[in-house]
Amino acid sequence: MPTMVTALLRARSSAAREGSSSARPHLRAALETFERLGARPWAERARTELRAAGDTSAPAAPDTALAALSPQELQIVRLAAKGLTNREIGAQLFLSPKTVSYHLYRAFPKLNVASRAQLAGLDLS
Structure with missing residues (x-):
């Protein structure tokens, strides 16, 4: 789990430096992992970051x-x-x-x- 939290923070940093599109794959991976682990607050945070990065994929199942x-x-x-x-x-x-x-x-x-x-x-x- 600490690795995914780090990935979420890294994606955020990447978005600030290079633009939001570069962060989306990292954010999606973090979201999927948080959901699989049942880490709802972290999943919601990743979902929020994805929306802020302009992700238009379907909402959670x-x-x-x-x-x-x-x-x-x-x-x-x-x-x-x-x-x-x-x-x-x-x-x-x-x-x-x-x-x-x-x-x-x-x-x-x-x-x-x-x-x-x-x-x-x-x-x-």
Whole structure:
């Protein structure tokens, strides 16, 4: 794992010196390794660096993205994808609308979405 962290930092440095396209292969390799090891925070960091480097490849596979969600986040995301409001989700799960909002705020980056409309297009089963 320390080797992959070093690779991530090296890719970052390479991007600063030579341009973002030279860093992409290193970042992709680091991302794949972090995901394989289950190092979610590092995988997310590599994914963020890839996006910053202009990578346009597909986001993480849904299975990987769903695995990154907590059980509560997954339950809330599924209800939001069905079109329920935060208040309706909160009433079903005995949570405040603010708590529902917080869980969605945490889940969106993990799923690589920016809105509820994008949730509807995901396979959340």
